[in-house]
Amino acid sequence: ATLDAAWSEPKNIGSPINTEDGEFYPSIANNGDFYFTRDNPDLKTKDDIYKSVYENNRYQKPKKLPMSINTEGYEYNAFIAPDASYIIFGSYNRKDGFGSGDLYISFQTEDGWTPAENLGANINSNKMDYCPFVDTKTNTLYFTSKRDHTKVQQEKALTTEEFISELHKADNGSSRLYQVSIDALLKQ
Template sequence: MAGMSSMRGVLLMMTLWELGCGAHGGRPAEALENHGGTCTPELYGAGLFTTGAWDFFMAFSPDQRRVLFGRADDRFQHYTLYETQLTDEGHWSRPVLPRFATEWSNADPHFSPDGRTVYFISNRPEPGEQGPRSSYDIWAASLDTDGAWEDARRLPAPVNDKHRDEWSPAVAANGNLYFGGERDGTLGGSDLWVSRWVDGAYQPPENLGPAINSSVHELEPWIAPDERYLIFSALRREDGLGGYDLFLSRKVDGAWTPARRLCEGINTPASDYNHSVSPDGKWLYFSSTRPFTGDVGARFDAPRDDSAVQGIGRGTGDMYRIPMSALGL
């Protein structure tokens, strides 16, 4: 991504520098109640999804046999999407670039609940343009009847603003599209928005309001298929623990409840973000820059490559997971 900088990458680099200098977030507020008796996530996917590179975001197909995941450069400025599939022998295939994401910078994959379409962000140009673009837009790619990827398409206005970034698109079962971004009407920096799907068209994005958004940056929503809860990342909120933290809000009688920080263990003084929930609703996956020195657990690389795990815990992004039951969900 020569000649341009990702706002998210710049914020992350600043946060890591501040944490290294001993700076921390504001006053920690009461965290979300821990329902599971423990809030200790496990490192996940050593050798494949967690490698010591900057690993982030995992998107599972509904049958959980296909995974799209992201990997960034050391400055978190250029993003690459990979795809792996579960073989009949029970191993994950060697990661490849999906057909729709072989060029430019691509990130933040999210499958639609029906598994037919993946939404992602990209700085690629549209046909006829000279790339890359100066901002990230939301794109979509669908699977054909044979399970092969079709060409990606850029979502139209009013979803995308060609002069501003959109982040982490997540789609509910009714087609409503949630995403992060800066645009007119923000409460702070980046806010979370929803563009409702009505009569086959996206409507102008609506700010999710002060129960969700704050005076700082909210970036990455993950919406439940039925829209009953929302998990999102935010940077240095007053009720955070450090860098990026994960928060949850529930929808009650059509309104979002005030967001609460997920429990310590999920959140740390490091950055915890880039999250998703498995299609069966059983697992929360997220990336963390926390240190790690223990046993990496089950290996996902076949054949095994020990060099693929040597950098785990070095402070970039490693993938973790925790049962959703620990959150009462």
């Protein structure tokens, strides 16, 4: 396949997944179940993660994932494992967080989803960490982070060269992509 290959026209998935609210960041398990974020301003909660079961060749009415994953705050940008054994997602300003948004993991068991666990300081920063994706062949987690390790100099203005040097640092507070092995985490 090439970029010159014939692409179909984008088609709105429609109901019951799309509503008058905002739906974004889809992730689909091998069985066809569709996980996504919905921004529903009518509810007391903020963004939450939903699942629509694929059954009888169509998606069923989405249901919000349980409180072991969703809270009254923001949960978003979920990656579901192909076999739906785990889900990694972003959550904003939880009590066990490191700052802004952090990445969490929950495992699917016979009893349902385990309470979400913060992925820790090796992955999360005091800035926004979000948009997880796992290469399941290598158990490599890719994610976006706005971590910032630039030097703030208030006593004097930066020279043009110093400013450009700070601007081009990988961890300058702009959204950048990171990768980390989560092999040990998934083999627990």
